[in-house]
Amino acid sequence: MSETTQPREVRAAVTPSQGAPFEIRTLHLRAPEADEVRVRVVATGLCHTDLIVRDQLYPVPLPAVLGHEGAGVVEAVGPNVRHLRPGDHVVLSYGHCGACANCDDGAPSYCVDFFGRNFGGSGPDGGHALTDDGGKPVNDHFFSQSSFATYALCRENNAVRVTEQAPLALLGPLGCGIQTGAGAVMNTLAVTPGSRVAIFGAGAVGQSAIMAARIVGAATIIAVDIIDSRLDLARELGATHVINASREDPVEAIREISDGGVDYGVESTGNTNVFRQGIDSLGKRGVIGAVGAPPLGDETSFDVNDLLIGGKQIRGIVEGDSVAHTFIPQLIDLHLQGRFPFDKLVRYYDFEDINQAAADSEKGETLKPILMLGAP
Incomplete structure (x- = not known):
């Protein structure tokens, strides 16, 4: 042997x-x-x-x-x-x-x-x-x-x-974490150039989503967190706006920045109250992806008519919809180029x-x- x-x-x-x-x-x-x-x-x-x-x-x-x-x-x-x-x-x-x-x-x-x-x-x-x-x-x-x-x-x-x-x-x-955030933006939501994006939570997953949003050409990238150092890093990595949710209402702030609501949202905190804020921050026909994991059985609520009349979508996302054998090498190439x-x-x-x-x-x-x- x-x-x-x-x-x-x-x-x-x-x-x-x-x-x-x-x-x-x-x-x-x-x-x-x-x-x-x-x-x-x-x-x-x-x-x-x-x-x-x-x-x-x-x-x-x-x-x-x-x-x-x-x-x-x-x-x-x-x-x-x-x-x-x-x-x-x-x-x-x-x-x-x-x-x-x-x-x-x-x-x-x-x-x-x-x-x-x-x-x-x-x-x-x-x-x-x-x-x-x-x-x-x-x-x-x-x-x-x-x-x-x-x-x-x-x-x-x-x-x-x-x-x-x-x-x-x-x-x-x-x-896991990095491909989840980047994949949510690049694979699942397929964020488009010139669009408006809000990222809830500026941890590793959220920051990866911010970097990906910059790569694909989003025009407005809003980072939401309660830790100023994370928001400072978010600006460095590509956020055009930051919101400290402990000091201002993130829904109102996002609607003002984005002229009524964003096209895409990524919720990475696993906090069901934050997820509701993300839904409320969407503009007409906006879509939000849930990537943060709360305890099993946790539930949230939303205004069904707001979802209906606004044409909004909610999407669960696992691992950034990534096929790891192709997506991870792509992220490595972007990193080696200095873009990720x-x-x-x-x-x-x-x-x-x-x-x-x-x-x-x-x-x-x-x-x-x-x-x-x-x-x-």
Whole structure:
């Protein structure tokens, strides 16, 4: 048995119970099978979704290894892998079956088994890839990767090969948060040149939407947040107007700036009250996309006649409607050209400082933490 087909000892950040701090533990990761790929993780982003799962707002079984914005180097591949080879640089994105009607239709983020493959805590067959020293399984397969670990097991269809010209340690957040914000603007809403856009929430997802809106030529780009430093960065990244919602009514301000309402809105906070503000900020025939994730079961309200008479649309968006294998390389090209400077959103942390990274993210001091696990 070669070294790459043996189980791997890994250091992993385990979420032991609801709301508990992450714990660095030694676990064991099995060899890849079928179309699986084992990746030596160089760095991984820490996303809001990791934290809401830690706090059980999404019911992933615990204890578990989370992490879903991994970037690294392919170490070993299963016998059915066709396009990846050891040594390839990859970004890990979301899980999908690749065979259902939506996957076949080019909409893998709406895979019929999306929740199971990303939040189920195990593989599609109920099996686990990670075990503890006693051989007991640990919940894993989070977003088909569980990349809060020095090695991760994914499938070929959610490992995106990327150019070695790009800094691998930076790229992980493209697998979820960054492609979600940019894709909402570029893919789902298809924001048009000269249009008016309002972005609610200037975190990593919202800032990515702002950069994308500038790339596609929106004329009015309005950023809404309650933290002045985020709004300052939004201006730097392309916002033409900023609104601090703690000091003024964002709906009134947006209507005044946009002469009656915007053409497009992106709601990235997951706050249902903010989502209602976004709907009310739309102009005639405006459309708003919801990308922020509130706790399961949260509801909001809106004026049906306002929606009806105004011809407004509400659209749910998962992963920016991105086909990761094509969209992530496009975003990397834009970054290398200096047109998509998402590096301005990140701050790097040693893996052992994961709890500090989480605290800084929750306080709004860091937009996108990236955890460093190994050398490129």
